[in-house]
Amino acid sequence: MAIFFGDDFEEKEEAKALMKSLAKFLEKLGNLELENVEIRAEELTFILQPMVGVMAQSPQLAPRVEKAIETLLKVEFSPPIETYPGEVVEVQIGATRSDGGSRKKVVKIGGEKTMPFYSFEALNPNKPAFAMDLFDMPVALAKSVKQHFEDVMHDPAEWAKKLVEDFGAEIVSLNLISTDPLIKDTSPKEAAKTVERVLQAVDVPLIIGGSGNKAKDPMVLEAAAEVASGERCVLNSANIDNDYKRIARAAKQYGHIVVAFTPMDINNQKKLNRLLLDEGLSKEQIIIDPTTAALGYGLDYTLSLMERIKLAGLLGDSDLQMPILASTSNSWGAREAWMKSEEWGPKEYRGPLWETVTTITAMMAGGDLFMLSHPATIRIAKRLVENLYGEVDADQRIQDWITDIGL
Amino acid sequence: MLEKVTLLSVYRYLPQTNCGECGESNCMAFASKLLERKVTLEDCPPLKKPKYKEQMAKLTELIAPPIKEVKIGTGNNVVKIGGKEVMYRHELTYHNPTAIAIDVSDIMDDDKIVERCKAIETLSLVRIGETLKLNMIAIRCASKDPDRFSYVVSLIARSCNLPLILCSFDPKILRAALEKGQVANKRPLLYAVTEENWREVSELAKHYDCPVAVFAPNNLSLIKSLTKTLQVIGIHDIVIDVGSYTEGKLLRDSVNNLVMARRAAIQRGDKDLSYPLMAVPAVVWMGEKQDPVITSYKEAYMASLFMNRFVDLLIMHTLEIWALLPVLTLRQNIYTDPRKPVSVESGLRTIGKPDEESPIFLTTNFALTYFTVANDLESAGINCYLLVLDTGGLAVEVSVAGGQFSPSGVKDLFSSSGIEKMVKHKKLIIPGMAARLKGEIEDLTGWEVIVGPRDSSQIKNFLTKYWA
Numbered sequence: 035m036a037i038f039f040g041d042d043f044e045e046k047e048e049a050k051a052l053m054k055s056l057a058k059f060l061e062k063l064g065n066l067e068l069e070n071v072e073i074r075a076e077e078l079t080f081i082l083q084p085m086v087g088v089m090a091q092s093p094q095l096a097p098r099v100e101k102a103i104e105t106l107l108k109v110e111f112s113p114p115i116e117t118y119p120g121e122v123v124e125v126q127i128g129a130t131r132s133d134g135g136s137r138k139k140v141v142k143i144g145g146e147k148t149m150p151f152y153s154f155e156a157l158n159p160n161k162p163a164f165a166m167d168l169f170d171m172p173v174a175l176a177k178s179v180k181q182h183f184e185d186v187m188h189d190p191a192e193w194a195k196k197l198v199e200d201f202g203a204e205i206v207s208l209n210l211i212s213t214d215p216l217i218k219d220t221s222p223k224e225a226a227k228t229v230e231r232v233l234q235a236v237d238v239p240l241i242i243g244g245s246g247n248k249a250k251d252p253m254v255l256e257a258a259a260e261v262a263s264g265e266r267c268v269l270n271s272a273n274i275d276n277d278y279k280r281i282a283r284a285a286k287q288y289g290h291i292v293v294a295f296t297p298m299d300i301n302n303q304k305k306l307n308r309l310l311l312d313e314g315l316s317k318e319q320i321i322i323d324p325t326t327a328a329l330g331y332g333l334d335y336t337l338s339l340m341e342r343i344k345l346a347g348l349l350g351d352s353d354l355q356m357p358i359l360a361s362t363s364n365s366w367g368a369r370e371a372w373m374k375s376e377e378w379g380p381k382e383y384r385g386p387l388w389e390t391v392t393t394i395t396a397m398m399a400g401g402d403l404f405m406l407s408h409p410a411t412i413r414i415a416k417r418l419v420e421n422l423y424g425e426v427d428a429d430q431r432i433q434d435w436i437t438d439i440g441l
Numbered sequence: 442m443l444e445k446v447t448l449l450s451v452y453r454y455l456p457q458t459n460c461g462e463c464g465e466s467n468c469m470a471f472a473s474k475l476l477e478r479k480v481t482l483e484d485c486p487p488l489k490k491p492k493y494k495e496q497m498a499k500l501t502e503l504i505a506p507p508i509k510e511v512k513i514g515t516g517n518n519v520v521k522i523g524g525k526e527v528m529y530r531h532e533l534t535y536h537n538p539t540a541i542a543i544d545v546s547d548i549m550d551d552d553k554i555v556e557r558c559k560a561i562e563t564l565s566l567v568r569i570g571e572t573l574k575l576n577m578i579a580i581r582c583a584s585k586d587p588d589r590f591s592y593v594v595s596l597i598a599r600s601c602n603l604p605l606i607l608c609s610f611d612p613k614i615l616r617a618a619l620e621k622g623q624v625a626n627k628r629p630l631l632y633a634v635t636e637e638n639w640r641e642v643s644e645l646a647k648h649y650d651c652p653v654a655v656f657a658p659n660n661l662s663l664i665k666s667l668t669k670t671l672q673v674i675g676i677h678d679i680v681i682d683v684g685s686y687t688e689g690k691l692l693r694d695s696v697n698n699l700v701m702a703r704r705a706a707i708q709r710g711d712k713d714l715s716y717p718l719m720a721v722p723a724v725v726w727m728g729e730k731q732d733p734v735i736t737s738y739k740e741a742y743m744a745s746l747f748m749n750r751f752v753d754l755l756i757m758h759t760l761e762i763w764a765l766l767p768v769l770t771l772r773q774n775i776y777t778d779p780r781k782p783v784s785v786e787s788g789l790r791t792i793g794k795p796d797e798e799s800p801i802f803l804t805t806n807f808a809l810t811y812f813t814v815a816n817d818l819e820s821a822g823i824n825c826y827l828l829v830l831d832t833g834g835l836a837v838e839v840s841v842a843g844g845q846f847s848p849s850g851v852k853d854l855f856s857s858s859g860i861e862k863m864v865k866h867k868k869l870i871i872p873g874m875a876a877r878l879k880g881e882i883e884d885l886t887g888w889e890v891i892v893g894p895r896d897s898s899q900i901k902n903f904l905t906k907y908w909a
Contacts, residue, residue, distance in 0.1 A: 106639060107670045109713060111661035114705045154697040216877050246842055247877065275844045297835050297843035325839055329767060330568065332809055332836060334774040335783070337749075338531040345529070367838065369896050370766060377566070379763030387738055391745045391767040398749040414742065421692045428689025432658060432724045436608045436632075437583045439726045439758060441546055 128239025138237035144357030165205035191235035214245035222257035344400035360401035514604030523717030542577035587617035594622030612641030658684025717753035784834030793824035
């Protein structure tokens with residue numbers, strides 16, 4: 035809220051007194067909610083913003099009088115805590131034996147009660163989760179990524195194992211790219227066999243992605259859903275213009291989760307989420323993918339969309355209260371991530387850093403589940419999250435940074 | 442936030458002559474643009490006349506952003522930081538991109554100092570029509586010697602033009618730098634006022650009219666006490682350093698402090714915290730000898746993390762271009778005006794001087810894609826046609842997935858642009874990321890579709906192979 039006073043100091047003092055009584059009055063009323071109300075007096079404009087949970091409070095005006103001061107003026111800071119009427123839905127990915135699946139580990143995401151990492155006002159119950167991508171056939175990858183997987187690219191089961199055992203993937207994201215009619219046109223049935231093999235190879239949950247072919251993906255995801263029945267996999271993805279109904283039905287019948295993907299459009303995102311709910315999916319079965327653009331190639335749209343979605347959900351928009359998926363593997367599409375260039379320095383460092391910065395940005399904006407490619411990114415991102423959750427003790431002294439930085 | 446100020450309250454103090462000198466049709470229209478931050482008070486010529494002096498002052502106060510804009514440096518060499526109106530960029534836009542300073546230590550050899558400053562000043566990269574640069578030099582007094590420090594400050598001030606940050610907690614050293622280092626009239630940022638030195642450093646800031654930073658790691662009450670005290674003394678150009686911890690729980694605290702300070706200032710009107718925020722990712726270089734690659738990498742992502750938490754000024758140490766490029770690019774992203782249209786007009790463009798044998802490329806009307814492709818074609822010196830498809834302002838990969846990149850749209854574009862009559866051949870080159878639409882476009886148009894590279898930087902090589 036904001037209060038603007040008249041121009042001279044006496045008026046300010048008067049207004050302050052008035053504010054105090056107003057604030058008291060508001061306090062007595064308890065739950066008074068004003069939205070977009072403007073009260074006007076001669077020299078006093080008093081506007082309450084449509085922000086929920088903002089307490090009446092008299093403003094601190096910068097003193098204009100200059101004077102010599104002997105001792106430091108002591109001022110106490112009190113954290114500006116807010117409460118929100120809504121919260122993000124919690125989604126459990128993967129199912130253990132007792133839930134009807136066979137995973138040893140499950141991952142919970144979402145459930146936010148405040149913006150990402152605003153731990154001064156609430157600790158969000160689930161940390162962001164990190165999946166790593168793999169494909170059902172050898173694919174063209176940036177060299178800095180490929181060098182880590184060259185030995186396993188021919189075998190999705192081995193690839194998945196390596197992601198989990200060597201690089202700490204909490205979820206594996208299997209992309210059935212070979213089903214694309216223009217690539218290998220692998221049948222849904224064959225593709226489902228790959229899903230089975232990967233399920234047997236690792237004990238973490240799965241994200242199952244199609245090839246992006248709109249006609250074929252629903253069939254592929256349906257076949258995959260059937261063989262993975264009860265495992266609470268994430269089917270990636272339902273779009274407004276593919277046969278999302280078929281994907282939703284498969285998720286419902288076989289107990290999975292659906293990614294609702296829209297290309298950078300918050301209104302279409304709401305629409306698709308509603309359509310999926312209408313198909314009988316529960317909110318706990320939907321994850322939002324509002325599109326993750328790479329650093330330098332539209333990441334600004336992505337980060338603002340994520341912030342808007344997260345804020346909308348917290349403020350009570352039930353169509354946007356699902357957790358957010360961020361495919362930061364898309365960073366590798368940026369030429370700065372893979373292209374050789376003297377001007378830009380060694381791509382061996384630049385590439386992974388491009389993905390790391392994209393991931394951190396999406397994480398600070400509200401991403402809940404990440405699909406990424408480089409081992410360095412997942413290691414760094416997990417560590418950062420532990421730090422931001424206050425799980426790691428630190429004994430860092432920075433007071434003497436001016437003298438103690440090396441050359 | 443701006444919504445707090447009403448249109449009428451602004452209009453009240455304008456000349457109300459509807460003279461049109463500002464380019465707007467009337468004063469109300471100007472008031473509206475003023476509130477959207479599309480014009481400034483300087484854009485109203487009459488307002489600058491003496492008789493409107495009072496109104497000007499009132500308007501200045503009325504529309505002052507909740508985060509003060511602080512200027513560091515003088516004349517043409519000024520960096521403006523802060524001036525923020527909102528917490529989140531989608532609420533309006535962010536003003537004044539995060540300034541990036543690189544540190545220079547006074548215990549380096551003189552020639553190394555000059556060399557490092559030159560490198561900082563000349564670093565420059567062009568990305569999508571914008572030049573990305575570093576903005577300031579932070580001179581650290583590591584020698585603890587006032588004479589050495591003031592000598593180095595004057596050396597740097599003579600050899601480069603970037604605005605300066607003078608770093609020392611010792612008031613004697615800062616005084617020496619200002620007086621003997623010959624930068625007293627250049628408005629360097631004094632870093633920093635602390636609980637111990639506030640009397641002396643604030644006196645310097647007042648006397649030489651310099652902006653100051655306040656430093657109180659992980660202690661917002663102390664920050665408030667310091668800024669409140671400075672305000673009473675008459676100092677208003679302040680930058681806040683809440684301490685940039687990069688490890689464990691302390692990192693959590695740093696991030697929380699940045700969010701709380703910004704929220705208190707913008708949403709609660711806390712005047713003690715209504716200043717630009719700074720962070721020093723360079724702290725990752727403290728201690729025993731650090732691995733240059735690992736530490737540059739860490740510094741870059743820490744800088745990115747802090748920039749995602751409202752920071753207006755960064756002091757960094759690395760000069761590795763691979764580490765700075767992502768940080769500079771992130772700044773470019775965050776400070777893009779979200780109100781700017783995402784798309785360019787669809788239709789036909791010509792690059793160079795194409796003739797009836799020239800190749801035809803297809804791309805989307807997402808501004809970023811279009812400018813990247815057009816730039817690449819131009820810089821490669823290719824004479825060609827570029828068809829810009831209306832994909833609703835979406836990039837290739839996204840619009841192919843989402844269906845906005847549609848073969849029927851391509852067919853319509855053929856007829857509306859008249860391209861068929863301009864060339865003798867019937868060949869269309871489509872983006873590599875749209876490969877899966879090849880067949881469908883061929884069926885609909887009857888043209889041969891050639892799948893181009895996935896990245897337009899590769900077009901030149903591609904043409905030599907596939908375009909006789």
